[in-house]
Amino acid sequence: MARQITIQVGEISVTGTLNDSETALAIWSALPLSGLAKRWGQEIYFEIPLLLDQCADAREEVAVGELAYWPPGSAFCIFFGETPASIEREPRAYSACNPFGIIARDPHLLDAVAEGAAIRVSALGLESASGDPR
Numbered sequence: 001m002a003r004q005i006t007i008q009v010g011e012i013s014v015t016g017t018l019n020d021s022e023t024a025l026a027i028w029s030a031l032p033l034s035g036l037a038k039r040w041g042q043e044i045y046f047e048i049p050l051l052l053d054q055c056a057d058a059r060e061e062v063a064v065g066e067l068a069y070w071p072p073g074s075a076f077c078i079f080f081g082e083t084p085a086s087i088e089r090e091p092r093a094y095s096a097c098n099p100f101g102i103i104a105r106d107p108h109l110l111d112a113v114a115e116g117a118a119i120r121v122s123a124l125g126l127e128s129a130s131g132d133p134r
Helices: 022-030 107-112
Strands: 004-009 012-018 033-036 043-047 059-061 066-070 075-079 092-103 118-123
Touching: 012 022, 012 107, 022 066, 022 092, 033 043, 075 092, 075 107
Parallel strands: none
Antiparallel strands: 004 012, 004 118, 012 092, 033 118, 043 075, 059 092, 066 075, 066 092
């Protein structure tokens, strides 16, 4: 069964599906995660309490909606459009990051997220109506 997560920022909620990588497993095992959103163009990222190495398939080129872990900043990254490192219109990370999942629908909803907004990532179905894990 696919591991799915909910990314909640205020009234904005998107669902992501994790891949089968070691990075995805580490992220899944650390849930729930929370922090304050930082923006870098059309990327949202926040520091998480995981220290993971760069994986063999780490890359700078990412897809719209892709989720990745950035080892130099211990950051959970969500890409949904152009970043300052973009060469054309594709998202591009500052440096190589570990891809671990994708937001399947409407990642552009995240464009409304402001710098400093509280963000919470939890396993889909494991949050209560108040947003607290059970």
